[in-house]
Amino acid sequence: MVSKSMEELVSLCKRRGFIFQSNEIYGGVKGLYDFGPMGVELKNNLKQSWWKSMIYERDDIEGLDASILTGSDVLKYSGHEDTFSDPLVDCKSCKSRWRADQLDNHNCPNCKSKDLTEPRPFNLMFKTSIGPVDDGSSYVYLRPETAQQIFTNFKNVLDSTNRVLPFGIAQIGKAFRNEITPRNFIFRVREFEQMELEFFVEPGFDDKWHKYWVESRYNWWKKQGIDEKRLEIQDIKKDELSHYSKATVDIVYNFPHGKEELEGIANRTDFDLGSHTKNQQDFKISSNVMKNKTSTTKLAVQNLTNKNWFIPYVIEPSAGVERGVLALLNEAYKVDEKNSRTVLALKPHLSPIKAAVIPLKRNNEKLVNQAKIIKNNLQKIGLGRVMLENSGNIGKNYRRHDEVGTPLCVTVDFETLENNTITVRDRDTMQQKRLSSDELKNYYENYFE
């Protein structure tokens, strides 16, 4: 069971502290969202799960965290200055501006005038002046994707780690796009986070690795709790591919607003390193790159057998954090009418709160002290946030923690003070079990394994 509508999710997210409209007290700014106390934990857990699977559990990927502000040369040679744009039309009558592909009947949606300009490209990158002089000569961009600074750091990473092909560089971080019409809650926004891997391989091995990463990423999303009933793998048709892409596969999820891309896995060939390398003429670059006389660095590796230098190919799995969060919230959302409760059945490793420890009576010193000890012991195990819930009313607390996806609730009652036992209540089965406090550590660790 998933949510019936986006509205259900938006409402839960606000009520329970997952996601708020940004700048809300001043009327909000479109396409910007803030993650509240529960949202920040969910988002961090998702990012950590990705980082672990990419860097910690493998032996062929390094991490990176590059700056958001990006020099114009980087985004010139990447092609973004020229081509990262949407076609817009202006209404000559009411001066409003629209995306060309969203105009039905060639009318202005605002004033219904037909007096419109021809579509003109509108660059989606945010630009800002840098340095003391604001005369338009010194500017940087807010990166529209995290990928480019992975490419520009290729040599730095190689030199500091002694990596050989195949290997990857992974990065999680913010990216910014001045979307003309942000929409569908956190799906299409102006500020978002990406989880991007650039995996460098020898040409000839790229098809194999592309296939490998499609499978690997699909399985990863399933492990995060997405049912394959709502996942699809779509090959992007040849005539819809970016000019540098040899093949792109989208992992598509059935969002509340329709089927859309959750992650894309592209075979970007030698376009990226070929675009940013110096001495382009020394390599047989297969893709169509802009002439680059500015780069100071050779972004190539040597074939150890024939000693030839060549530009590696790149396989790029690129996922959106917010889209991931939205898909996971939707998957986890369940209305349990029989028990009149809403449950967020998140996978335990993603749950914002791992366990809530609840003294039966609020502000009862003995109960609260005992609860604090138990909370601290669970917290020390180090699996994520454990919460002391000192607000009385056990039933209400259970409901509240069902809604934020807390897998376990531990209740401390007067029996605890007598015989050192507590009850553990399971989010999914709603069953309660009486355990000795000493058994709790094992129970907790086993649950999360």
Added chain:
Amino acid sequence: MVSKSMEELVSLCKRRGFIFQSNEIYGGVKGLYDFGPMGVELKNNLKQSWWKSMIYERDDIEGLDASILTGSDVLKYSGHEDTFSDPLVDCKSCKSRWRADQLDNHNCPNCKSKDLTEPRPFNLMFKTSIGPVDDGSSYVYLRPETAQQIFTNFKNVLDSTNRVLPFGIAQIGKAFRNEITPRNFIFRVREFEQMELEFFVEPGFDDKWHKYWVESRYNWWKKQGIDEKRLEIQDIKKDELSHYSKATVDIVYNFPHGKEELEGIANRTDFDLGSHTKNQQDFKISSNVMKNKTSTTKLAVQNLTNKNWFIPYVIEPSAGVERGVLALLNEAYKVDEKNSRTVLALKPHLSPIKAAVIPLKRNNEKLVNQAKIIKNNLQKIGLGRVMLENSGNIGKNYRRHDEVGTPLCVTVDFETLENNTITVRDRDTMQQKRLSSDELKNYYENYFE
């Protein structure tokens, strides 16, 4: 022992993959840095240590992760639009621009002309157009601090968590300042991360909490490995305080370039919530706030005894992540001449790599397979990155891991294949110990406890 100079640190950081100049292959952009494979782990470990100490190990703080792009109303009423500026002078002769306080003898440092303008305020905030129309009417700022969106979300967090005073909201995230002269490596930069807590208290309890947080934060930095010999607590003098601050204390560290602020702890009174609340006239706001008719939300709480609504006071411990990283690198940097090695004696919880597992012979299948099993077992314990180091030459690997601060190196040799024992080598003592592989898990867990 600390580093002899900033140059030593910069060189290590580049060589070993901690920190690179951003946009380096295109000549670099001043004041921007990228964190490499080791840097990203160190930085993440520091941030996690802060997050744990603020949110997980306490019961009175909630987390937040708000957007970087910030509406102009937020930064108007916070006072940043009017006052977040440095005084600059222009040289009329060569058109260069300078910070007024950096001009000796009222000469242009570039052309030595004395024909300079009067100092004029230069706002340090980055501004960018948002939405499709770029006529200057729609713009947002890159937040100059993370704090403001904590204040604007005050009510959202209250409503979704049922908190009562005293409680805090903590946030880690990027902030941006268009520094005129970025300098001292990652100390004064244009893009950086902050770890900020806004702790809300009832007026009258603010002095006590301010003192509490100064102590707490000082002790936290010591626990991260900073020797108190190089830490100082400085009370900012009354006449140097921001107009809204009742008291500010700086935790100052003796950086390679001199003594400078590592963290500031300010008693900001009711200035922040008072500035952003609606119906200001309904409260006795003690600080001098701008009249606000735009805010839609009351940022106040009710005294449960006398039922009066009031604006909470705020205590703000605000720390810089990059400054923290720089201080920690400096503290950890040791040249061990006797053993001709450089060691980064980081506290184990901050080390980028927790353990390196090294097969004695590179690409020897049996040794490498055994090393992989051991690496995976240690990795599963979940304390951070464990690395398989398949590059041969044990001595070189030890030196390399000393330099990045890896506390433990585990060597897999031919004896391992016979009797399942490995050697563990300690970074600090350089002592090696032969253990059975089965004992390793315990040894590792105990080491990090």
